[in-house]
Amino acid sequence: MSSKTTPWEELVTSALLGTDRRPSSADGDRGPVALLDAAALHTVRHRAGLLPAPAAARPGTAPADLRPPLPPAARRRLAQLLADRSAPSGAGGRRGAAPDLTELIPQWLATAGLHGYRAPEALLPALLDAARARTDLRPQALAFAGPRGLWLARLNPDWKFALRGSSGGAPRPEVTDPEAVRRLWEEGLFAERVALLGAVRAHDPGSALALLTGTWPTERAEDRLMFVDSLRTGLSGADEPFLEQALSDRSRNVRATAAELLSALPESALAGRMAARAASCVNPDLTASSASIAVEAPHECDAEMQRDGVVATPPSGRGERSWWLGQLVESTPLSTWPAQFGGRTAQEIVALPVADGWGEELHAAWCRAAVRQRDPEWARALLGAPSVPPSNGPGTASLAERSKLLATLPGTERAAWVADFIAAHGLSEAFQLLGVCTVPWAEPLGRSVVDALDIARDAGSYPWSFSGVMGLAERCLNPAEADRLEVLTTTPDEPEGASPGAAGYWSEAFQRLVSTLRLRAAMEAELLPEAA
Template sequence: MNASADWEELVSTALVGTDRRPLPGEGASEVELLGRAAVHTLRMRAGRRPVAPGEPPSLAAPEEQPEVSRAAGDRLARVLGGEQPRLLTEWLETAAGHGYRLSPHLLPELLDHAVRDRSIRPYLGVLAGNRGRWLAGLNPAWGFLLEEVTGVAATDPATDSGPTSQVWEFGTSGDRRVHLGELRAADPARARELLAATWEKEGPDDRAAFLEALTTGLSPEDEPFLEAALDDRRREVRHQASDLLTRLPGSRLALRMAERAARYVTVVGGEIHVDPPVACDSAMERDGIRAKAPRGTGERGWWLQQAVARTPLGVWPRLLGRPPGELVRMKIVDWNREVMAGWVRAAVLQGDPEWALELFAWDPIADLLAALPRDRQEIVAADFVRRHGLDGQLIMVLGGAAAPWGPALATAVLQKIIDVSGTQPWNLGELTKLAGERIDPALHDMAGRLSPEPPIQEVAALLRFRDDMLKELTQ
């Protein structure tokens, strides 16, 4: 009897009882049943039989990437062991960015970790090397690795020849995404043509992911391809295409949205009056407006909010005769929440810094801060930290500030920690961790000299840990 049949026999006997279905052999009681099950479980965990008697598994291909240094590998082991575990992603991202591979003894634990945490999988695609992909072929639970980025070297993507053609034709989904992104940065038209040539053969998940690459170098020349994608079978593809067309103010979708906006929103007597749509027709759905409202949300308000979000922001000053700063502060009769939420979504989607700044003053949220240019982010975030008390909103807003934080934002946050440490030291945990994880680690000496307060020294120690960690990976 093979192992699978033997296990099924044990399960069947356990379900009906040894009295009704005795096990073969003398003394096959309940205790014997449990004993056999325990032995069988250990056998299954210990390994598996070769495909054929005496046939060993194929060998892993030789490695081509350099292995991380002993010091870097030891630090990763410490992180996996519980020392500063929140730095795992930064370690993996940095190591993958330099094209390293992991020490073999660390692979199983990290692959198991990636089964639960999908966010680290793209880094492991590079870091696992050929041995990791060999292991993934032996363990179905690690099979995700076979579709991730491998870090395959390519020739000039602008030529789309040689190894790069092989990557597009035969590479993993991850490698194909990277190749398309590199080609898009070098030659936007060629990248679009490459994608169009294989579009009908691509799977729905890949189509949605590939469309995201068109964000780079987006231009009116992309409109015909994106307009056609509005008819795709997959909703995620249609919405990605709609998002991109919204960023093209002269696109047909943008003009259709502007026409709807003119029907829905007007200025009367210095107030904004709104007449939301009464139905969501097929044309609206094709343009990215979802008909079904979330639970607890009225349909008309839901359709209005989406229409506002997909209307190019440049339409509103022309339509309503006011600059963004005035529009944000005007009274909106009855539908204020929906219109403002639509403008916030539009500012984030379209990356409009003027609208994002005005809306952040009205409702400071992380997504609006992230929509600002990097240098402006730091100024706005530092000012917000100085004016705002320590609460959940402050933590969430800081999450939108791109790392690493420079001196201005670092100083504001560290001063906030000093101020609060004398009144609410129990409330500093998350801010202290965030500061240590986001401040430029090269500023560790500055942080350590700023104050002897324990929370500041904790931040300085974490910055020194990160500084040493990054040096081990970059030197």
């Protein structure tokens, strides 16, 4: 081989074109062999000539985490859950009979958080990787990771998401330390300030409002929107002067959010102004032979209405007057209407016929008002009896809106209503309603869901049409139900006309349900302090 060093670019060209077409000065009599020898020599020389980079500063000591350690069994379970999170799921709608461990991570983290455990140091990387991949895990995962998780996140750019709610990866200052809070509020990044404002608001709403008012004139419009939205937590009459001032903000979105928050305060001046406008539009129909409601929608949207948050331009396909009417009614305190209609209850008002086809618009606005004002009496009236088909209900046929109304009711009542709804209408329309029910499901609801699944199996259809409900059942049924459901894991005779193999697939789905419930019970037992 020649002692002369062949340029790297020449070697690459010869390798790409072939030594027959483009021989290099390193070929000699050996052609390709000489080319490879020259490339190897060039590589060794290049590596030998590299200079070591300056050493980076050593990271500081990880902060202490004084929370108690996990019990050994729970630590092993967490390692199993995190290792399984990237396992491929079944194809074609089939998941087999084994529990889906990935879907159990949120429940495990929630339970561990209730007991106040700290994360094992050796599992912090896997925990941060899981939180990076699934945004729904981040709040619970980062709380469980604690200060050591944030310290570790500073050392890997892949985990920078963990630092967005903290001060450079250090623990957020205690909300009871006013000097540290003020310093971060004045000097922190936007995400740090949003997280700080939320934490202070949860601890002391007045202190958070004072922080916000101190810097409000200098904040950017997009930042002001996030900050004013944080006032939803702990909203009270003390926030009214600030929100009333925000109605004149130069940002339309800030004005709209301020108006929405003020309308959720029934005693606010804005709520009173909206009530006066709405009461002039919705009245008892004095021309009818029986009690009914007359509606005269606004004919214009003046400047004062717009300042109070009424959007003048309707979405495509909506009429202006109905659009304005809906905004007025949804921003009006629901306590306005009994006095407007002779002392009638919410249920009696909702049952009144509405003249000239305005009923759907009026009831939809009342639904939004009930959700905004968290009024269970009006929510019950607008939901109606669960046995009534949604299309004939007193409020709205929208299952999304019904879910929001249900969320205003106490958990036990919510579960009972959904259980009766499923008994009357089956599971096809119940998925969104089940999503707002308290976990674990109360027995009437759990029994209603299982009975409906059993009926679907007897009908001979495949279980894949109910995979969403089955997945919810695995996460939300009371684990104590596992033994009672064991009978459903057997494979019954297929009824005449059933889909081929459906009975076996249902048996597999119920085996997975029972196995998941038993696994959840074991997880909860492992996290008990006496398991340590």
